[in-house]
Amino acid sequence: MTVPPRTASSAAAAAVPIAASASSASVASAGEPALKVAPLELFLDLVFVFTVTQLTGSLAHHLTPGGLAQVMVMLALIWWMYDAFIWLTNAMPPSTHGRRGLLMLAMGAFLVISLSVPHAFQGSGAAFGWAYLVVVLLHTGMFGAAGVAPESVLRMGAANLALGGLVVAGGYLTGTVQLVFWTAAFAMQYVTQRAARLPAFRLRSDHFVERHGLIMIIAFGESVIAIGVGAGALGLGPSLIAVALLSLSVCVGLWWAYFGHDDDARAEHHMAALADAERNRAAVLVYYLGHFGLLLGVLLFAAGVKAAVAHPGAASTLPQAAALSGGVALYLIVNAAIRRFFALRPNRARLLGAALILAAVPLGASVSATDQVGAVAAVLAGVFAYEARRRSVGDFERD
Known part of the structure; x- marks a missing residue:
């Protein structure tokens, strides 16, 4: 689903109080139905509950600067792709069986990522990395099928695949070297943002x-x-x-x-x-x-x-x-x-x-x-x- 462009400028939004912004929003939204969160998206959130629980448990057992750095990097990587699926369902709501099935596959991959979190730096990093790459592939494929800004999706997908490759490679390493690889993957997120040409996407x-x-x-x-x-x-x-x-x-x-x-x-x-x-x-x-x-x-x-x-x-x-x-x-x-x-x-x-x-x-x-x-x-x-x-x-x- 795409959204007709809004015409209000950011400067105007900053110059008026929130009440005026609400009025502008109402005008901008006139004629288009509300896009609400689908039940399947809430179902997907059940996996994120588990992810947060796993990260909390890992942090509680390793309350050291090194343990905090590891949790921060894992949270950044997971949140990057989880948030990417929010962009995805904003563009193409899970309204067909095919889309729902692919989202459930992504749910399974996110579950594997969550299961690997406690020992991601002590042996289960490879599982984290390959499941992460599956999430990237599903996201890129679904966005491509939506037909939204195809050139931007191609650029975004290529950058995310490079990011996922770093996560996979780092998963076969240990200790500081693994953390360096995954931190580099975190830094790649900036490259992805630039490559994706975000203005091409129209968010609801x-x-x-x-x-x-x-x-x-x-x-x-x-x-x-x-x-x-x-x-x-x-x-x-x-x-x-x-x-x-x-x-x-x-x-x-x-x-x-x-x-x-x-x-x-x-x-x-x-x-x-x-x-x-x-x-x-x-x-x-x-x-x-x-x-x-x-x-x-x-x-x-x-x-x-x-x-x-x-x-x-x-x-x-x-x-x-x-x-x-x-x-x-x-x-x-x-x-x-x-x-x-x-x-x-x-x-x-x-x-x-x-x-x-x-x-x-x-x-x-x-x-x-x-x-x-x-x-x-x-x-x-x-x-x-x-x-x-x-x-x-x-x-x-x-x-």
């Missing part, structure tokens, strides 16, 4: 923004799962209930930072008001790179909270405490940057909150995990209460 903002919002809910769900996994076989006493509820409060805070005040709908209106080329560049900047940062923040928090719930009354190790606070702080910083891009305010309180949350690391490392989680939850509550007060008096446009 309604589907694209909704799809990424659902992905974030999936990620928040992993944090909730981490609470349950951390609890394990512990007896259900007051300390466990307290740290679990406080951890859930932090998850709610992350959700509110993304969806509060209909921020996702306002972002959709802003995207719809952009010209095609600007919208596509925003899609890469905000919804690939920006959401990579958000997902990494959630992963770090989930790894930290798993340890916190497992030992609620004891102090965490410094890496565990740093992961818990660092993940939430990273999430807030990236979230504020995304909101600034979409002209959403206020934001300064979120940046100050990120600094205060980082300051809670010594609390978890020297006092107790419960105290640290409680402090993080309190900071988030304070940030959003301050924002609500600013909104109630209409004093937030300068922020």
Whole structure:
């Protein structure tokens, strides 16, 4: 499915408030049916749940600079192709049996990638690499069959195949050399963006923004799962209930930072008001790179909270405490940057909150995990209460 070009310029979108952008979006969308996320896309997300769980588990067991680097590279590679399938279903919804069958094949390949994550740098890298190459081939073939911007798809497919080749080659190596190969594959993503000539693709903002919002809910769900996994076989006493509820409060805070005040709908209106080329560049900047940062923040928090719930009354190790606070702080910083891009305010309180949350690391490392989680939850509550007060008096446009 292709979309008629929008005529609103990016400069005009930046110069008017969000309410005006919403009006522009309505005009731009007149006459075309809404493109909603298909049930099969949600089914595909079940595999991404498992992927996030596997990455969180790997990080929790290797909370070292090297372990973090490995998880970051794997997340970047997986998210690149997963996000590429969001672009694909935006152009050609899974409305036929053939398309659905190919998406299910991709689901199987993503599952193999997820299964190989825990030992991708200790022996299962080859499985990761070949499954990744299958995902690339399916994506390129399906995009080619859609007949959307054939020259751009050819260029994109060639660049992605080169990227996939690096992942396959690196999968047969180990240690630092493997990490170098996969980091080079990560760097190839920039080449792919340039080769694909993104302005040739016409994104539907309604589907694209909704799809990424659902992905974030999936990620928040992993944090909730981490609470349950951390609890394990512990007896259900007051300390466990307290740290679990406080951890859930932090998850709610992350959700509110993304969806509060209909921020996702306002972002959709802003995207719809952009010209095609600007919208596509925003899609890469905000919804690939920006959401990579958000997902990494959630992963770090989930790894930290798993340890916190497992030992609620004891102090965490410094890496565990740093992961818990660092993940939430990273999430807030990236979230504020995304909101600034979409002209959403206020934001300064979120940046100050990120600094205060980082300051809670010594609390978890020297006092107790419960105290640290409680402090993080309190900071988030304070940030959003301050924002609500600013909104109630209409004093937030300068922020």
